[in-house]
Amino acid sequence: MKKKWITHITLLFVSLFMAYPILWWVSAAFKTNEEIDSANLIPHYPTLANFAEGWFAIPGFTFTHFFVNTFELILGVLFTTLVSCSLVAFAFARLDFPLRKFWFSIVLITLMLPSQVTLVPQYDMFNAFGWVNTYLPFIVPHTLAGGIGGAFFIFLLVQFIRGIPKELDEAAKIDGCSWFGIYFRIILPLMKPPLVTVAIYCFLWNWDDFLGHLIYINSVEKYTVGLALKMFVDANSAVPWGQLFAISLVSVIPAFLIFFFAQRYIVEGEASSGLK
Template sequence: MKLAIRHIFMILFSAVMVYPVLWWVGASLKTNSELSSPNIFPASPNWSNFSKGWNSVPGHSFSDFYLNTFGLELAVLIATLASCTLVAFGFARLDFPLKGFWFSLLMLTLMMPGQVLIIPQYALFYQLGWVNTYLPFIVPHLLASGAGGTFFVFLLIQFIRGIPRELDESAKIDGCSWFGIFRRIVLPLTKPAIVTVMIFCFLWNWDDFLGHLLYLNSVDKYTVGLALRMINDSQSAQQWGQLLAMSLVSILPATLVFMFLQKYFVEGIATTGIKG
């Protein structure tokens, strides 16, 4: 009896959680006049909302914005993985002067609210002439200091510390350098944590609407989030079905990434917590 009650409660709770998503999908297939209808799905789905929304920005289609976004995501991912893995390996395996001090400083930056850095960062990038380019998003990640960089370094440090040092000693006996140990031993064993970093990095940068709004001024460089804002602002008679259709399409990449890499994500979080 208790099990049945628990299942009924979970089904009802799941229905409440899923309802907004179902309404979202149904509303993307409605016309403006049908949005006030109590029915979740329209009697005659208006599939043209997707095609019209895809080409709703004059002179551009969402294909351009997706290419911009995926190109930026790829560059940020490569920069983040290259820098964060090296920094984490250094803190976890190497001994150097003031190591404890630098690690404490690293942890202090993790506690600093990102909002206090917006103005000085913008002033710096403006002086460097990087506004309306992708450099403000890529270069900080090359230094392991972009959005979430400190968290990624800490996550990888905790994971690498759980790898037995005996493997390092065996590799040294075979004549392997520190970089060889990093490339041949640590990186393959750190795969779950690296995939976790990739998922977080992808999701956070995909959703970084404020950063894209601050630094990108040209429509040719706009990402998907900024394109959605243009749909909302560019039409005198707002077509809500088209906007909802494109917002639905915009979350598909992030959803698919999480769905297909969920196994590694859970494994990376679980093993990092155990070994940390």
């Protein structure tokens, strides 16, 4: 019993130690600029002015504009990812075509390929297409089951489809269904758990894709939330740290809510796909 208490107390202190930066960040959002450097965790004079002033801090724009931009980009990516990855996964799991195992191995190998390796070639290609400063470099690769997490999503969905009895396909064929009919009428309705998991991961990873947004988006009008936050930091002037912390706190709320309310779908989707 004594060892159990020691373990719990140790874990509590470690948790508080790890959570301290987050607690300081939340606290700093309510501090004045003069109080930011203080060591106290609880603000002496808490204020909500950082949120109001930070929301209108970018000349000519509000953060409503940047949030709308971000959601437009992510919704486009989300829709194309769900459609393309589910179709590719269905093909690998159910169709018998030449070199199927070889091409599936190639897809899995791309999981081990760092994104930095393809960064420059992709930029040169998209620049030649005239896609720089548009959202096409993010949406088009996902249309082809590529982009951030594409190979992982395909693998996740393939594992789930392989667990669906093939007798359902055979029964549908007897009733005159084509392969597309089997996909739309049989497989797709059964794929809700892994598709929800894919949607959550796709949202979170693209919401946090600061590097990709920084490389391909140039004009302030098309900035996402992450790029807009970067504008607070100016080497030639004083940084309004209180406003920066306040708006950055607001910027994580959508991702936090998505994960908080949908975490059971993540567990359900991964468990039903054989991934533990």
